[in-house]
Amino acid sequence: MKNKDNKNNYSREHLAYLKKERNKKITVILSRVLILVAVLGIWEICAQCKVIDPFITSSPSRVCTTIASLYKEGTLFYHIGITLMETMAGFVIAVVLGYAIAVGLWASETMRKVIEPYIVVLNALPKIALGPLIIIWIGTGYDAIIFMTVLVSIIVCIMNMLAGFIAVDKTKLLLMKSMGASKATTLRKLIIPASLPALMNTLKVAVGLAWIGSIMGEYIVSKAGLGYLIVYGGQVFKLDLVMTATFILCALAGGMYGIISLIEKKLNK
Amino acid sequence: MLEFKDVSYTYHTKTGETTAVKDMSFKVENGQFVSVIGPSGCGKTTILSLAAGLLSPSSGEIARGDGEFGYMLQRDALFPWRTVEQNIFLPLEVKKRNTPQMRERAVALAEKYGLKDFLKKTPSQLSGGMRQRVALIRTLAAEPEILLLDEPFSALDYQTRLEVCDDVQRIIKSEKKTALLVTHDISEAIALSDKVVVLSARPAKVVAEHDITFGDNTPKSRRECGEFAATFEILRKELGI
Numbered sequence: 001m002k003n004k005d006n007k008n009n010y011s012r013e014h015l016a017y018l019k020k021e022r023n024k025k026i027t028v029i030l031s032r033v034l035i036l037v038a039v040l041g042i043w044e045i046c047a048q049c050k051v052i053d054p055f056i057t058s059s060p061s062r063v064c065t066t067i068a069s070l071y072k073e074g075t076l077f078y079h080i081g082i083t084l085m086e087t088m089a090g091f092v093i094a095v096v097l098g099y100a101i102a103v104g105l106w107a108s109e110t111m112r113k114v115i116e117p118y119i120v121v122l123n124a125l126p127k128i129a130l131g132p133l134i135i136i137w138i139g140t141g142y143d144a145i146i147f148m149t150v151l152v153s154i155i156v157c158i159m160n161m162l163a164g165f166i167a168v169d170k171t172k173l174l175l176m177k178s179m180g181a182s183k184a185t186t187l188r189k190l191i192i193p194a195s196l197p198a199l200m201n202t203l204k205v206a207v208g209l210a211w212i213g214s215i216m217g218e219y220i221v222s223k224a225g226l227g228y229l230i231v232y233g234g235q236v237f238k239l240d241l242v243m244t245a246t247f248i249l250c251a252l253a254g255g256m257y258g259i260i261s262l263i264e265k266k267l268n269k
Numbered sequence: 270m271l272e273f274k275d276v277s278y279t280y281h282t283k284t285g286e287t288t289a290v291k292d293m294s295f296k297v298e299n300g301q302f303v304s305v306i307g308p309s310g311c312g313k314t315t316i317l318s319l320a321a322g323l324l325s326p327s328s329g330e331i332a333r334g335d336g337e338f339g340y341m342l343q344r345d346a347l348f349p350w351r352t353v354e355q356n357i358f359l360p361l362e363v364k365k366r367n368t369p370q371m372r373e374r375a376v377a378l379a380e381k382y383g384l385k386d387f388l389k390k391t392p393s394q395l396s397g398g399m400r401q402r403v404a405l406i407r408t409l410a411a412e413p414e415i416l417l418l419d420e421p422f423s424a425l426d427y428q429t430r431l432e433v434c435d436d437v438q439r440i441i442k443s444e445k446k447t448a449l450l451v452t453h454d455i456s457e458a459i460a461l462s463d464k465v466v467v468l469s470a471r472p473a474k475v476v477a478e479h480d481i482t483f484g485d486n487t488p489k490s491r492r493e494c495g496e497f498a499a500t501f502e503i504l505r506k507e508l509g510i
Contacts, residue, residue: 171346178321178340179363179411189362193350 058243066244080248083214083225086142087256090149091210095203097150098157105158106165106191107183123155127213131220140221148220149213153206160205164198165191200264207260211253226252271297271320271415271449276329277472278315289315291472292329297415297449297464299334302441304450304458307468308508313451316473317417320449336414337364341421345404347392353403354379354388360411375410382406382440398429398436405437409444416441418450422457434460435488442486455504459497460488467507477507 010018040060046052047059054062070076105112130151138144168191176186218227226245233241278290289312297303307313318324319331321338339360347356357375361367379388384399384406392400401421408416421437422430438461441448452458458465459481467476481500484491491497 169346171342171344172348175340175342175346176363177323178338178342178417179360181363185363189359190348193348196350 058240062240063244066240086145087210087214090146094150094153098154101158102161105162127152135221145217148217149210152213153209160202164195168194203260207256270299270334272332274330276326279327288472291474295466301463302448303464304462305466306458308470311471312473317419339408339413339416341408341418343420344424345400357407357410379406397425398433401433416446416448420452459500460491
């Protein structure tokens with residue numbers, strides 16, 4: 001707003017600078033779109049001219065046809081919905097629970113020291129190794145996949161948030177202490193607001209991990225969802241289905257990351 | 270009123286114990302501005318922590334009035350996500366005295382000392398000197414009886430430092446507060462205080478006490494006085510620099 005008001009007052013040099021900056025931005029965006037269009041175009045042409053076998057590689061047009069037919073069958077949004085629900089549920093549980101555990105560990109140094117080796121080992125463990133156990137313990141429903149999603153993303157939530165809490169400026173902590181602030185007050189007035197950037201970072205990492213968790217969960221055990229479509233498509237050699245599900249996943253994961261970035265931008269204002 | 274009577278304090282770490290303060294006695298009268306100077310690392314911050322009751326002495330006794338303490342730190346420690354006004358309200362919130370009257374009084378104090386136009390701004394929009402002034406008003410907002418100042422000017426550049434030094438002294442004097450300042454800066458101590466307590470290297474002991482009476486009680490007039498240089502020399506020798 002302010003810039004617009006002042007536009008007439010800018011020197012010619014500054015206007016030239018602004019124009020140059022704008023051109024740079026346009027070049028970047030244009031190049032991005034161009035790369036996408038080029039890759040999709042070459043892929044489509046190669047498939048049409050039988051340079052590559054579209055039965056193995058699929059093609060953009062075949063992906064579109066698959067999306068259309070899934071939509072007609074009425075299963076498109078069913079599969080998307082299930083995976084989205086599992087991912088969101090796992091993501092929210094992991095972040096909330098991870099945050100709470102991090103607060104507990106922040107409050108007690110002894111607890112922190114006791115728990116530390118377990119967290120390190122759990123973090124290093126490939127969670128997919130627990131697949132069979134999860135199926136036997138929890139069953140083959142959505143809850144098993146949500147559990148997997150939580151498992152994959154919660155450790156990073158705990159570690160990131162704890163690091164964020166501990167990194168809070170010591171001078172500010174001393175200030176709170178000198179005012180006689182309790183642990184709870186220090187948490188509320190200082191630690192939580194000061195670690196907001198760490199929370200935004202955690203959300204960004206956790207959302208990526210939640211997708212890994214839910215798709216991995218669907219690979220192991222599922223009757224529906226995008227991960228199921230990929231596994232099923234691979235088994236019956238319907239590569240169109242595999243490609244289609246992968247494309248939808250790209251769009252969803254990108255979208256969710258975008259939403260978090262938007263929230264972050266809003267908060268930073 | 271604040272009085273140290275034969276106070277000793279020993280730190281315990283895994284690698285051993287360190288006596289930071291030994292048999293220290295001095296007194297801060299009501300309304301007095303007392304500076305404690307000593308070589309770097311002699312345990313000055315420990316003295317403030319002891320005075321505030323954040324640490325308990327290993328031996329000896331610390332007599333305090335009933336009033337509360339306000340702590341002012343080396344860096345302003347303003348919360349960047351709060352406006353200046355909200356920063357000033359912080360001690361009220363923490364001490365559960367966040368009443369409209371207390372808030373009003375805090376705002377009045379801020380306005381009196383030239384922060385009127387800055388109340389709705391964020392700390393990042395303020396200069397270093399202005400930020401320290403906000404930190405002082407924040408300290409005063411909870412109406413402490415005694416102010417404990419831990420080298421509050423040391424993080425500022427020289428010019429700002431002189432300004433803020435005058436600023437803080439003027440505000441503390443006109444609010445009739447008692448103040449205990451720890452610093453390693455001799456000229457700052459002379460310019461600001463009614464009394465200077467000189468400490469030895471660790472373990473800190475009181476080497477000498479000086480009442481400073483010349484000048485008309487502003488840092489500027491003190492610095493311009495002839496006695497300033499002489500006093501500086503005496504203190505410098507006592508510190509062994």
